[in-house]
Structure formats: structure tokens, C-alpha cells
Amino acid sequence: MEFDLKTIEALAPDQASLSSASKLTKQSNWPRLEKNEQLAIIWGECQGSGSNPYRVVVDTGDHGYKCTCPSRKFPCKHTLALMWIAATSPASFAAAGSTPEWVNDWLGRRRKTTSQAPAPGAGGKSIGEASRDEENDVVEDAASVERREAAQRKRAQDTRSAVSAALDELDQWISDQLRLGLAGFVDNSSDRCRRIAARLVDMKATALAGRIDEIPSRLMGLRSEERPDAAIRELGKLVLLAKAWRLTPDDAELKRLVSSSESREQVLANPDATQIESAWEVLGEKIETRRDGLVSHSTWLLDLNSASPRFALLLDYFPASAGRRSNAFTPGDRFDARLAFYPARQPLRALVVDRKGDISSGEWPDFGFDIADPLAAHVAYQERAPWLTDCPVMLPPGAILKDDRGDAWWQSADDPHGIALPIADTVSPTLLGLDLTATAGLWSGSRLLLLAAQSGFGRLDLS
Amino acid sequence: MNEIEQTGLATMRDSWITGGTSFDLAPAAWKEIAGSANPDERERRLLAIAAQALEIALRPAAPKTLKRRPPLPELALPMLPERLRPVLRAALKHAADARTKSRVVALVASRGFVLHPMDWMPAASDQTSPDVYGPWIDWQAGVDGEKHTSLEQLTAQNWDDFYPVARRSALADMRRTAPASARQLIETKGPSEPAEVRLALIELMHFGLGSDDVPFLKSLSADRSGKVRELAGRLLARLGEHGQPGDGGPEDPVAELAAFIAEGKSGFIRRRTTYTPAKLKSPAQERRRAELFETCNMVDLAARFGVTESDFIGAWQFGADNNADIFVARMAAASGSDAAVTHMADTLVAEGGKPALLVLHLMPRLDRSRKRVLIRLILKDTQHLGALTQVEGVEAGWLEWGDLINGKTLPALRAAVAGNDDAVKRGVDQLLETLGFLTTAEAAEKLIGDVVAAGMAPAAPSLGLLRLNASLAGL
Numbered sequence: 001m002e003f004d005l006k007t008i009e010a011l012a013p014d015q016a017s018l019s020s021a022s023k024l025t026k027q028s029n030w031p032r033l034e035k036n037e038q039l040a041i042i043w044g045e046c047q048g049s050g051s052n053p054y055r056v057v058v059d060t061g062d063h064g065y066k067c068t069c070p071s072r073k074f075p076c077k078h079t080l081a082l083m084w085i086a087a088t089s090p091a092s093f094a095a096a097g098s099t100p101e102w103v104n105d106w107l108g109r110r111r112k113t114t115s116q117a118p119a120p121g122a123g124g125k126s127i128g129e130a131s132r133d134e135e136n137d138v139v140e141d142a143a144s145v146e147r148r149e150a151a152q153r154k155r156a157q158d159t160r161s162a163v164s165a166a167l168d169e170l171d172q173w174i175s176d177q178l179r180l181g182l183a184g185f186v187d188n189s190s191d192r193c194r195r196i197a198a199r200l201v202d203m204k205a206t207a208l209a210g211r212i213d214e215i216p217s218r219l220m221g222l223r224s225e226e227r228p229d230a231a232i233r234e235l236g237k238l239v240l241l242a243k244a245w246r247l248t249p250d251d252a253e254l255k256r257l258v259s260s261s262e263s264r265e266q267v268l269a270n271p272d273a274t275q276i277e278s279a280w281e282v283l284g285e286k287i288e289t290r291r292d293g294l295v296s297h298s299t300w301l302l303d304l305n306s307a308s309p310r311f312a313l314l315l316d317y318f319p320a321s322a323g324r325r326s327n328a329f330t331p332g333d334r335f336d337a338r339l340a341f342y343p344a345r346q347p348l349r350a351l352v353v354d355r356k357g358d359i360s361s362g363e364w365p366d367f368g369f370d371i372a373d374p375l376a377a378h379v380a381y382q383e384r385a386p387w388l389t390d391c392p393v394m395l396p397p398g399a400i401l402k403d404d405r406g407d408a409w410w411q412s413a414d415d416p417h418g419i420a421l422p423i424a425d426t427v428s429p430t431l432l433g434l435d436l437t438a439t440a441g442l443w444s445g446s447r448l449l450l451l452a453a454q455s456g457f458g459r460l461d462l463s
Numbered sequence: 464m465n466e467i468e469q470t471g472l473a474t475m476r477d478s479w480i481t482g483g484t485s486f487d488l489a490p491a492a493w494k495e496i497a498g499s500a501n502p503d504e505r506e507r508r509l510l511a512i513a514a515q516a517l518e519i520a521l522r523p524a525a526p527k528t529l530k531r532r533p534p535l536p537e538l539a540l541p542m543l544p545e546r547l548r549p550v551l552r553a554a555l556k557h558a559a560d561a562r563t564k565s566r567v568v569a570l571v572a573s574r575g576f577v578l579h580p581m582d583w584m585p586a587a588s589d590q591t592s593p594d595v596y597g598p599w600i601d602w603q604a605g606v607d608g609e610k611h612t613s614l615e616q617l618t619a620q621n622w623d624d625f626y627p628v629a630r631r632s633a634l635a636d637m638r639r640t641a642p643a644s645a646r647q648l649i650e651t652k653g654p655s656e657p658a659e660v661r662l663a664l665i666e667l668m669h670f671g672l673g674s675d676d677v678p679f680l681k682s683l684s685a686d687r688s689g690k691v692r693e694l695a696g697r698l699l700a701r702l703g704e705h706g707q708p709g710d711g712g713p714e715d716p717v718a719e720l721a722a723f724i725a726e727g728k729s730g731f732i733r734r735r736t737t738y739t740p741a742k743l744k745s746p747a748q749e750r751r752r753a754e755l756f757e758t759c760n761m762v763d764l765a766a767r768f769g770v771t772e773s774d775f776i777g778a779w780q781f782g783a784d785n786n787a788d789i790f791v792a793r794m795a796a797a798s799g800s801d802a803a804v805t806h807m808a809d810t811l812v813a814e815g816g817k818p819a820l821l822v823l824h825l826m827p828r829l830d831r832s833r834k835r836v837l838i839r840l841i842l843k844d845t846q847h848l849g850a851l852t853q854v855e856g857v858e859a860g861w862l863e864w865g866d867l868i869n870g871k872t873l874p875a876l877r878a879a880v881a882g883n884d885d886a887v888k889r890g891v892d893q894l895l896e897t898l899g900f901l902t903t904a905e906a907a908e909k910l911i912g913d914v915v916a917a918g919m920a921p922a923a924p925s926l927g928l929l930r931l932n933a934s935l936a937g938l
Contacts, residue, residue, distance in 0.1 A: 039921060099922070101549055107922035108553075175503040178510065181482025228480050229517055236514020239507045361545055379519045386515050404528040411525060420525030430580045433535030433602060445518050457535075458545060460581055 003060065003087040005127045011063060012080055013073045018130035021080035024048075027092060031355050033085065035093040042086050042093055043103050045328075046078045049264050051314040051351045052299060052328035056082045057103050066106045068328055070318030084127075101330065159204045160249055163259050166203035167242040170196065174235050186227045189216040194291070208258045211389075212238070213291040218389075221424065222446055233445055241387035253344040257387065262342065264351055272343040279304040279359055280312065282333040283440045284451035284463025295320050299329055300392060300451055300463075301339075301350075302364065302440060309367050309377065309394035309440075312339050312350040331452060331461045334359045345384040348392070364438055364454055369396035374412055374419065378443050390449070395421075395439040400431050408432075410439060410448055421448040427462075434460070464520035468493070472513055485509055535580055536598040543576040550934050552582055554927035558896070565591045566859070566900040567928060572596075573859040574904075574935040594632045601626035619651050627660070634667050642671035650679055658688035665694050669701075677702055693758075700760035700798035720755035721767045723748075723787075738768065739780040740787035749786070756790035760798035772803035776810065781818045792824035804828045812840055820850050827856050835861065838901065843870035852893045857901065860932065864906040867898075877917035892925035899928025904936030 012018045024046060027033075031053065032045040043057040054069040056078045065079045075083075085092055099107070173196045177185045185192060193212050200209035215234050219227045245254045252262065252272070267273050286298040294317045303310035314329075336356040341347035373379070374395045381391040397413040400423065408427045411420040413435065424447035439453040441462075450462035464472070471490035478485040486494065486505050497508035543551055551571065558564040564583065571578060572593035580599070585592045587604040604627065617625060617633040625633065637645035649664045656664065665683065668676060676698070683695035696706050727737045743749050765775040776795065781788050795807050808822045808829055822829070822837050829837075834857050841851050842862075867873055879891045898910060907929045915921050 104922035107920050108924050110920075171503070171507060174507055174510070178479050178484075178506050179482055182480045184482070228476065232476065232479065232510065233514045233517050236510045236512075236517075239511040240514070243511070375522065382515065382519050386511075386518070399531060401529040401531045403526045403530075409525065409529055411529065418525070419522040420529060422523055428581065429603075430535065430584050432532040434580070435534060446523070456537075457542065457580055 003083050005084070005087055007063070008080055008083045008087060009125050009127045011075055011083070012125050013075070015125045015129060017073050017075075017077050017080060018125055018127060020077035021084055022127075022130040024077060024081035025084050025088070027085075027089075029081075030085070030092075033082075033093045034096040035086075036096055036099055039099065039107070041099070041103065041107070042082060043100070044082050044085075044093075045355065046081065047352070048078060050316040051264075051349075052316060053352055053355060054078050055102055055328055057106055058082055058086070060086065064110060066110075070316075072319075072321075159259060162204040163249070164246070166200050166205035166208070167245060167258075169199055169203070170205075170208070170238065170242055174239060177235060182228050182231045186219060186231055189219055189231070197292075205258050206260055207256065208238075208241070210290060210292055210294075211257075217291075218444070226446060230446055237387045237389070244387065252342070253385070256342065256344075267340055267342055267351055268353065270343060274341045274343075274347055275338055275353060276303070276310075276312075276341070277336070277338040277354075278306070279334060279336050280339070281364070282329040282331050283311075284331045284461065285329075286442070286449065286463065289320050293320050294318065300440075300442070302394075304334070304365060306365075307367075309392075311348060311392040312341065313348045313392075314352065315349055331463055332361065332459060334361055346381050346388065361459065363459075367394055367438070369394070369438075374398075374421070375443060390442040390444050392451075393441055393443045393448075395436075395441065397435070397437050398439060399435055400427055402432065410436075410441075410450075423447065424449040431460070431462070436460075464516055467491075468516065472516055475509065475513060479510075533602065535602055538577045538595050538598060540572065540575055540577045540595050542579055543571055544938065547931070547934055548579060548582060550927075550931045551578065553924065554899075554931045555583060557924040557927040561586075562591075563896060566896075567931070568592055568596075570859040570900050570928065570932060571935070574938065576935075576938070594635075597628040597632045598626070600628045604628075617648065619648060622648070622652050631663060631667065634664065635670055638667055638670035642673060643675060645671075646676055646679055658691060661686070661688060662690050662694060665691055665698070668698055672698060672701060674702060677704060680704075697760065697798045700762045701800055703762055703800055705766060706760055706763055716755055717759050717763045717767050720752070720759050720764060723752045723755070724768075726768060736770070736774075736778045737780050738775060738778050740784040752787070753790060756794050757797075759794070761794050761803060762798065762800065764794070772800055773806045776803060776807045781811065781814070781821070788818070788821055789824065792821040796825050796828050799828075801828070805830075805833065808833050808837070812836055815840065815844065817847065819844075820847055823850060823853055823855075826854065831858065834858075838862065839866055839869075842866060842872045845871040845875050848872065848875065848894055849890055852897045854897070859900050860903055862898070862901040862906060863903055864909050867902075867906060867910065873913060876914060880914050880917040880919045892923075895925045896928050899926075899930075899932050902929070902932060904933050907932035908936070 008021075009018065012021070029047050030044045031047065033042075034044065035042040040061040041057060041059050043055070045053040045055055048054045048069055050069070052068075054067055056065070056067045058065045058079060065075050065083075067076050067078045069076050069078055071077070177192070193215050197209040197213040200206070200212065215231075218234065219230055222230055241254070241257060244251070245258050248254060252270070256262065262270070280301040281304055283300040283302050285300070287295060288298075289295050297316045297318070299314040301312040301314065303312070335358045337352050338354040338356075339350040340353045342349040342351075375393065377393050378391045381388055395410060395412070398410050399413060401409050401411055401420070403409060408423040408431075409420040410423060412418055421443065424444070427450070434453075434455045434457060436453045436455050439462075440451045442449040442451065452462055453460045468490045471488060471493065474488040475485035478488055484502065484506055486497065486502070486509065489497065489509050493509060493512050496512065497505040500508060551567070554567050555564055558567055568578060568583060568585075569592075572595055577595055584603060585596045585600045587600060589596070589600050589603075592600070615621065617630060617637065622630070634645050634648065637648070646668070649668070653661050653664050668680070680695045680699045680702075681704075684692055686692050686695070700706065723741050723743075725739045725741045727739060728734045729737050743752065761772050761775070765772045768775060770778070772795075776791075779788075779791055792807070795804050799807070804825055808825050811819050811822050812833075819837065819840055822833075826834060826837075834854075838851065838854060838857065841847060876891060876894070879887045882888070895910075895914065899907060902910060911921075911926055911929050911933060914926070919926070
């Protein structure tokens with residue numbers, strides 16, 4: 001069954017969704033549009049506001065659909081846009097003989113519905129109106145622009161003043177923790193961090209508040225004797241971050257860490273945002289539910305064409321109440337893409353600007369490891385941006401060992417009596433018998449979170 | 464960080480833990496950086512310096528107790544190609560229990576590959592996985608030290624140099640090719656092994672079991688373990704050797720079991736002997752009869768009636784009491800001679816219908832061709848397709864497309880797929896999983912096409928094993 005615009009109109013939850021969808025029907029938003037006529041499905045990847053493209057699949061037969069975006073509207077604007085393109089420009093979809101794994105997953109899980117699409121034209125929604133909305137996005141006059149920009153400047157000034165006051169309050173709070181004793185802070189970190197985080201949110205230092213809210217869980221993930229040192233590191237980094245912000249409050253990286261992040265459009269328009277086109281491998285993911293009710297979804301990529309290990313972090317947030325999200329990438333995926341890095345002293349966070357074709361799997365490049373200090377890269381990160389917490393590292397040949405408490409450690413194969421890095425989670429017992437030729441992970445200063453490794457048994461997914 | 468700074472950091476840390484100022488305790492160089500500010504600011508500056516020092520200047524110390532496990536051994540078969548691992552993982556994910564997972568593993572091994580250790584590892588107690596996984600089972604069992612996993616001949620001298628699973632595997636091979644040598648090894652080394660290992664060694668005697676084994680098996684009647692004595696008795700029974708003669712009185716278990724069986728005659732012209740289960744009067748009798756069938760040997764029971772095992776089976780009235788039929792089949796599988804087992808299987812298969820399903824109990828004793836005959840019979844008949852999922856000990860990947868179209872299996876599958884009965888669909892899922900194990904790659908490919916055309920979602924998880932099977936073609 002082919003789509004017609006009336007069906008899309010009927011499926012849309014409201015007029016706003018249709019209007020938003022109409023803006024996404026430009027082909028430039030869709031690096032991938034494919035169909036399988038035998039299975040009566042269409043799918044595509046839409047470059048939305050997140051750092052990952054959203055994956056959308058629609059059954060043209062019964063109008064079942066799935067999108068990886070966090071929207072709570074069903075269908076979302078991406079789904080409606082895909083249907084819209086199918087209705088108005090069906091030739092845009094390339095015929096695909098086989099379906100991608102993520103489409104297969106959805107097809108395998110779903111139950112076909114027997115109900116058909118609702119009657120067209122219901123609910124006062126109009127495709128014509130949505131199209132006109134887009135056409136009516138007329139150029140503002142000079143006075144309006146001036147007023148809008150003045151309002152923006154005023155808001156920015158207000159935010160800066162509020163954040164400055166917030167950092168003063170944070171400084172005082174840190175001094176109080178030192179005066180009262182870090183032993184007490186560690187024991188009551190949950191309440192104490194929650195209180196100052198709430199104050200910081202009120203004073204527009206939202207990103208900093210989110211970070212402070214996570215301190216208790218970071219401390220509790222360590223053994224009790226390690227917590228005071230970890231508390232010193234966490235609080236000391238906050239001091240450094242606050243000082244750096246006061247020196248350069250317009251610095252994009254510091255604003256991102258203290259108040260709020262730039263939008264995708266702002267990053268793409270920023271000439272300081274480095275863009276790198278390369279072959280990338282998805283190393284692994286880290287999905288955490290935060291105390292502020294958001295889920296942070298980190299996807300770590302490795303540049304396969306770089307002479308030394310270069311990493312990229314695709315970071316998205318969505319409300320925990322939106323439920324489990326499908327992943328845009330699978331660990332081990334390899335693809336050609338152009339990434340735009342958020343400007344930073346040590347650029348890590350990035351956006352996918354343009355994802356090209358997938359490439360075949362294989363071993364990682366030979367990076368020529370620093371055997372003397374496997375954490376040399378971490379030191380370099382910290383010297384440039386001492387407020388960073390988790391730094392990606394590529395470790396030389398090594399193995400996973402266990403201590404007498406049953407905790408796992410990574411240790412270099414060439415220096416079995418040298419440093420060993422404690423591992424954050426429990427590891428598969430099988431991993432203890434494998435020689436790792438290279439290991440990628442996140443070093444937090446006290447724990448190593450494993451992402452992936454290469455071994456005599458090939459690539460290992462460890463995230 | 465120098466020694467003075469390390470000492471200073473340690474005392475500052477102690478001060479902050481209990482609460483208080485640390486400025487006076489700080490190293491001179493740090494004081495200089497922090498010095499010009501107010502007291503609170505000084506403490507914060509020192510905190511920032513300390514944080515950075517902890518972050519980059521100190522490294523975690525490796526505990527002296529770190530232990531490395533021996534490297535996971537490489538197996539004799541190559542690893543499944545990387546591109547097929549997602550298909551494999553999907554099949555493993557859908558396999559609900561260890562039994563169905565072991566089918567996935569067996570299918571892959573039958574095509575000459577082993578699984579990636581991060582996708583699947585056999586348990587230390589695994590006894591059903593293909594032999595190729597023996598080194599991994601031994602590794603899982605935590606047997607330390609360098610031992611033989613090679614093809615070196617097992618002897619009494621190098622007995623202790625073999626890992627347990629490798630030793631069992633070598634002995635099983637030896638029993639197939641040189642049963643007397645293997646028996647001598649078991650005879651020599653068995654007594655020094657614990658009962659559990661002795662039992663596993665005696666179980667290997669069923670490979671190449673022959674009359675030469677009788678004296679050794681008889682000598683086991685004095686073994687310390689009751690389980691070993693019982694197993695040896697069953698193996699002797701399979702060779703036609705009678706167990707300890709009873710007194711024939713009411714305390715004799717064989718006589719007690721015979722009392723649960725009614726001997727009769729049938730036919731008007733040629734009077735034939737028949738054995739029919741007697742009507743039971745209570746659940747207690749039912750339980751007692753089950754115990755007796757489990758402990759008595761077929762050769763003794765037949766002898767009690769003065770006939771051979773085959774004559775007893777030929778005269779047994781299958782269909783009169785389903786439970787009794789199952790007990791007789793299990794008894795034959797446990798202690799019947801090879802001739803009796805094949806006679807029973809052939810008789811039941813020839814009869815067809817529900818009685819043929821009793822052959823499922825005989826599967827471990829049947830040869831490859833008889834197993835295949837039974838499976839083809841179940842597929843052709845379709846009345847008891849569900850029984851196919853209970854089939855054990857069958858090879859993977861031999862069922863041809865012709866076997867599937869030769870009967871009503873496919874029409875029944877198509878109708879079930881197209882229908883709306885969830886219970887029936889669950890049965891279909893299990894059947895497809897079993898067929899995914901049994902079929903050739905070509906038949907798997909065709910079967911996927913067939914059920915998809917009938918309305919099954921192409922990516923349905925229940926097609927996982929069929930997809931894996933089909934993708935293993937031509938590697």
C-alpha cells in the first residue's frame with residue numbers, strides 16, 4: 001500500500017508535528033533512504049538535532065513504524081517526514097536487496113497490527129497548512145532582527161551574571177566541605193550534592209549541576225578507602241573549571257561544561273569546530289540514567305585513519321521516561337563519515353555531519369603504543385583540560401587479571417610488574433584467558449571502563 | 464611529584480578528611496601558588512593542585528595478589544567468520560535453554576567452525592558439546608598447569624598429563640578403534656580415580672562394547688560405588704549376561720516385576736504368546752512398577768518368562784498401557800542387547816503412529832540410519848510433529864528439502880503460520896528451531912522462503928537457526 005498525504009495527515013498526532021515534519025522532507029536531511037518492496041518497508045536515517053542520526057523504519061502495508069528519536073509523539077516528525085517523502089517522492093528511496101540489522105531487529109520484535117490507518121482528515125490537521133507554515137517562514141525585517149538580537153544579548157548577559165553568582169556559591173560550598181571534613185562529605189554526598197545542584201540549576205549553571213549530581217554515584221562506585229582521594233579530585237576539578245570560566249566566560253567549551261551546550265546548528269556554523277572526514281569504528285556505548293531524570297547515551301568512535309589514537313564522542317540526552325531507546329549504532333560498526341567536533345582544548349564530543357557507506361571490519365591500525373606509560377594520553381588530556389573526568393585511552397598489549405578480592409585489573413604484557421589499572425565493572429570470565437593486543441577504554445582517574453579490545457580471537461565488544 | 468610534595472599531599476589529605484585548613488602543611492612550591500589569596504581561596508587553590516597531582520602524578524599500584532589465568536586454548540577448528548557472528552548471536556539469543564543452545568553449537572561444529580569464546584563458552588560441567596570444545600571445558604574447570612591437549616596417544620604413563628575432558632575424548636576414540644587397549648587403561652587407572660570419574664570412565668565402555676569386556680565388567684561387581692556396580696550390570700545385560708540370580712520368590716525384583724505383566728495367548732489358528740501390563744490397583748503399585756522397570760534388566764525379565772529379549776518385545780502389547788510402554792522402551796535402552804533394541808525400533812517404526820514415538824527413548828542406542836528413519840516418519844505423518852523437538856543425539860544438517868516436501872509437514876506449517884492461534888504458533892517456533900538444526904543449508908534456505916511466503920515475518924527470531932544454517936552454506 002502506497003502512502004498518500006491524507007493518510008499521513010490522519011496519522012499525525014497534531015498540526016505541530018506535521019509542520020515539523022514538513023521541514024524534514026528535504027533530502028539533505030536524509031543521508032540514507034531505502035526500501036524493500038518485497039517486505040513493503042521503507043527506512044532511512046535522518047540527521048536530527050542529536051549527535052547520532054535517527055533511524056526510522058515504516059511498514060507501508062500496515063503503517064507500523066519505529067524511530068530511534070526520544071520524542072514522545074507517535075508517530076514522531078521523523079516518521080511523518082519519511083512517509084511524506086515516500087508519498088511525494090518515492091523515487092528517492094533506493095531499492096535494497098537486504099535489510100539492515102536494526103530493521104531486522106524491529107521486524108523480528110514487532111507484532112503486526114490488523115487495524116488499518118485512521119480515517120483521513122481527522123482532528124483538524126492539515127498537510128496544506130503544514131506546507132504553508134514552511135513557506136511562511138519569511139525573512140524578518142531589520143527592526144525585528146535588531147530586537148531579537150538585543151533580547152538575545154540581554155538573555156546572555158543575564159545568564160552570565162547568574163552563572164557567575166552560581167560559581168561564587170559553588171566556591172563557598174566547596175570551602176564548606178573542606179572545613180567540615182571530606183569524611184562527612186563522602187558519607188552525605190548524596191544530600192549535599194543534591195542541594196548545591198538544585199541551587200546551580202536555579203542560577204542557570206545547569207551542566208555543572210548535572211555533573212555535581214553524579215559525584216555521589218562516582219564515589220560510591222569505589223572502595224571506601226579510595227573515596228576521599230576521589231572526592232579531592234572531583235572537587236578540585238570543579239575549582240579549576242570555575243576559575244577557567246571566570247577567566248573566559250565566552251569560551252565555548254567552558255560554557256558547555258558550566259551552563260548549556262550549543263545546538264547542532266551552532267556547532268556546524270562555528271568556524272572553530274574542526275570537521276574530520278575519516279573511517280570510524282564504533283568502540284562502544286555507555287548509557288547512564290542520571291539523577292536529573294535524563295539518560296545520557298555516549299557512543300565512542302575510533303578514527304581508523306589516524307596515526308595516533310583519535311577518539312570521538314557522540315553524546316545524546318533524552319528523558320528516562322521516554323523508555324529504552326534503540327541504538328543508532330552497534331559496537332563494531334565501521335563507516336565513513338564526516339564529524340564536526342565541538343570546539344574544545346581537547347576535542348572529543350562530536351556530531352555526525354555526513355555519514356557515508358559502511359566499511360568492512362578488520363583490525364585496528366598499529367598505533368605505536370607508549371609502553372613506558374600507558375596513561376600518557378590521559379596525562380596529555382589533563383594538562384590541556386584538567387576538568388575532564390573520563391578520558392579515552394588506547395592501551396598497549398596486555399591482559400585482564402584478578403586480585404584476591406575478585407576484582408579485575410588490566411595489566412601491560414610488557415611490564416607485568418608495572419602499573420595495573422583497576423576495571424570498573426565485572427568482566428566476563430572468558431576475558432581472563434585472552435591476550436589483548438590493544439584495549440580501548442575510558443580512564444576516570446581511578447577506574448578503567450572497557451570499551452573494546454583486539455585479541456588473538458579478533459575484536460572483543462566489552463562495553 | 465617529588466618526595467616532599469608526596470608527603471605534603473598526604474598530610475593535607477588527612478587534614479581535609481577530618482576537616483580543617485591545610486595551608487601550613489602544603490609543600491613550599493604549592494604555598495607560593497596559593498599564598499596571596501584569602502584563607503578560603505587558598506584552600507581551594509591547594510585543593511585544585513592536589514586534585515591535579517592525584518590525577519596525573521600518581522598511578523594505581525598493582526596488588527601483588529594479581530593472578531593470571533592460563534591462556535584460553537585455541538581449538539582444532541577455525542572460528543566462525545566475523546560477518547556471521549550477528550546471525551549466530553541472534554540464534555543463540557533465541558535459544559531458550561542449554562539444550563537448544565547446544566544445538567546451535569553442534570550445527571556450527573558440523574560445518575567445521577567453532578564459536579567465538581565471547582559469544583558462547585561451554586560450562587565446566589558440559590558433557591553434550593562437540594568434542595572439539597574439550598580444551599575449553601577443561602579451561603573452564605580451572606585445571607591449572609600445562610597439560611596435553613594434543614593428539615598424543617593416551618597411555619597409563621601419561622594419563623595424569625591429560626586434562627579430564629581431553630582424556631575422556633581420547634579414551635572414547637580408543638574404544639572405537641582399539642577397545643581392548645582402552646579397557647586395559649580403564650582397568651589400570653580406574654581404581655585410583657574417585658567414584659564420579661570411575662563412573663564416567665565405565666560409561667565410555669558402551670563404545671565398542673563386546674564379549675571381551677565381560678570379565679572386566681564382572682569384576683566391577685565388587686566396586687566401592689553402587690552406581691558403578693549398577694552401570695556395569697547394565698552393560699553386562701546388554702551383552703546378554705544375566706545379573707545376580709534371584710530366588711524367584713516374592714522378594715526377587717525380577718519376579719516382582721513379572722507379576723505386573725500378564726502372559727496370555729492370542730490368535731485363533733496360530734496361538735501366539737502375548738505380554739500385557741496388568742491392571743494396577745493403586746498409585747503405590749504404579750510407583751513400585753516404575754522402580755522395578757528402572758532397576759531390572761531386560762535380559763533377566765525375558766528369561767523370567769523363558770523367552771529371548773526379542774521374543775519378549777515381539778509379544779509385548781504396545782498400546783495397552785502407555786506408561787508401561789514407556790518403561791519397557793527405557794528398559795530396552797538401558798539394558799537391552801543391541802539386537803533387542805534394533806528389533807524394538809524396527810517393530811515400532813513399522814507400526815507407525817503413536818507407538819513409533821516410543822523409539823525416541825531408544826535414540827541414544829540407535830545407529831544413524833535408524834534415527835533418520837524415525838525423523839522422516841514423524842515428518843511424513845505430521846500427527847506428532849511436536850515430538851520432533853524431543854529428538855536427542857541426532858546429527859545436524861542432513862535433512863533434505865525432499866524429506867520435507869514428502870508428506871504433509873509443509874502444508875501443516877504454512878497453515879499454522881497463516882493462522883491466529885498463538886499456542887500453535889509457539890509450536891511452530893519450536894519446530895522451526897529443530898528443523899534449523901536438522902536441515903541442510905539448502906533446505907534451510909528453502910524453508911525460510913516457504914514460511915515467509917506463508918506470512919511469517921522474514922526477521923522472526925524463530926527463523927534464527929535456519930538463517931544461521933543457510934548462511935553457513937559453501938564456507
